[in-house]
Amino acid sequence: MSAPARVMTVAGSDSGGGAGIQADLKTMLAFGTHGMSVLTAVTAQNSLGVQGAWELPAEAVEAQFRSVVDDIGVQAVKTGMLSSALLVETVAGLLGGITAPVVIDPVGVSKHGDALLASDALEAVRCGLLPTATVATPNLDEVEQLTGVRVDTEADLRTAAEAVLAHGPRWALIKGGHLRADAVDLLTDGTEEHWLRAPRQDNRHTHGTGCTLASAVAAGLATGRSVPEAVHEAKEYVTGAIAAGFALGGGIGPVDHGWRFRKPAVGRGTE
Numbered sequence: 001m002s003a004p005a006r007v008m009t010v011a012g013s014d015s016g017g018g019a020g021i022q023a024d025l026k027t028m029l030a031f032g033t034h035g036m037s038v039l040t041a042v043t044a045q046n047s048l049g050v051q052g053a054w055e056l057p058a059e060a061v062e063a064q065f066r067s068v069v070d071d072i073g074v075q076a077v078k079t080g081m082l083s084s085a086l087l088v089e090t091v092a093g094l095l096g097g098i099t100a101p102v103v104i105d106p107v108g109v110s111k112h113g114d115a116l117l118a119s120d121a122l123e124a125v126r127c128g129l130l131p132t133a134t135v136a137t138p139n140l141d142e143v144e145q146l147t148g149v150r151v152d153t154e155a156d157l158r159t160a161a162e163a164v165l166a167h168g169p170r171w172a173l174i175k176g177g178h179l180r181a182d183a184v185d186l187l188t189d190g191t192e193e194h195w196l197r198a199p200r201q202d203n204r205h206t207h208g209t210g211c212t213l214a215s216a217v218a219a220g221l222a223t224g225r226s227v228p229e230a231v232h233e234a235k236e237y238v239t240g241a242i243a244a245g246f247a248l249g250g251g252i253g254p255v256d257h258g259w260r261f262r263k264p265a266v267g268r269g270t271e
């Protein structure tokens with residue numbers, strides 16, 4: 001039997017299992033790929049927020065990356081929480097040495113407003129990390145932090161994408177999850193435009209949306225999809241996962257990474 005496509009995430013751990021490395025690996029499995037991980041930081045996190053975060057040494061990040069790439073090999077890479085300028089620079093340097101497609105989710109803050117990236121790391125993201133991206137997937141807050149462009153309406157998404165593309169990724173996927181109306185995202189390489197629209201799900205359990213979308217794109221690229229194909233399939237997956245998002249703990253529950261595997265009411269908790 002042939003091995004599944006290999007996808008690597010470079011990201012932080014979310015102890016609650018809704019975002020970060022845990023979301024990435026579940027998503028990669030949902031796409032039938034083999035997920036591998038380079039851990040950058042450990043967070044103590046739950047449905048109420050982030051209670052603590054501890055960064056790993058740069059040499060530990062580099063060693064994990066080399067262990068995977070030098071022996072197993074990767075067909076796509078996704079990055080998430082990178083925590084500091086040092087880790088952003090370390091990871092950017094490592095990505096410069098591989099040829100596989102790279103999806104950069106420039107994670108800044110969690111849904112609860114907890115910082116997952118030091119403010120002095122933004123310049124390293126702009127100058128070092130974004131140029132390595134096949135696709136960069138900022139949300140609206142990240143667009144504003146990185147480019148100064150504020151997005152209030154769908155019409156602003158094009159300006160945002162142009163500003164992100166100016167930092168060097170081949171494609172920009174601007175996520176409109178924080179807009180008021182439909183959840184509209186814009187994918188563009190500066191020539192082609194793909195508008196991805198989904199009705200806004202009236203479900204507060206949306207923890208992990210961004211990690212899930214970016215990992216799904218990476219899994220699609222690893223299996224040979226084009227960027228537009230991978231993004232369309234990822235959007236369909238995250239929309240279903242949000243619709244099926246469930247309550248856990250006392251705050252914002254996770255999206256359901258396993259929604260395609262479940263029959264109604266099977267595998268659900270009783271609370």
Ligand SMILES: Nc1ncnc2c1ncn2[C@@H]1O[C@H](COP(=O)(O)OP(=O)(O)O)[C@@H](O)[C@H]1O
Binds near residue numbers: 138201202235
């Ligand atoms: N309530 C929602 N209903 C439908 N789609 C959503 C909703 N919230 C976010 N999305 C979608 O989820 C994906 C991730 O976007 P977003 O939540 O903005 O990312 P992040 O987690 O990085 O803030 C995007 O495709 C976005 O349009």
Ligand SMILES: Cc1ncc(COP(=O)(O)OP(=O)(O)O)c(N)n1
Binds near residue numbers: 020211
């Ligand atoms: C460890 C870790 N990494 C990333 C995030 C942010 O994840 P995201 O998918 O953007 O989801 P929300 O936090 O916005 O729900 C995280 N929280 N933790």
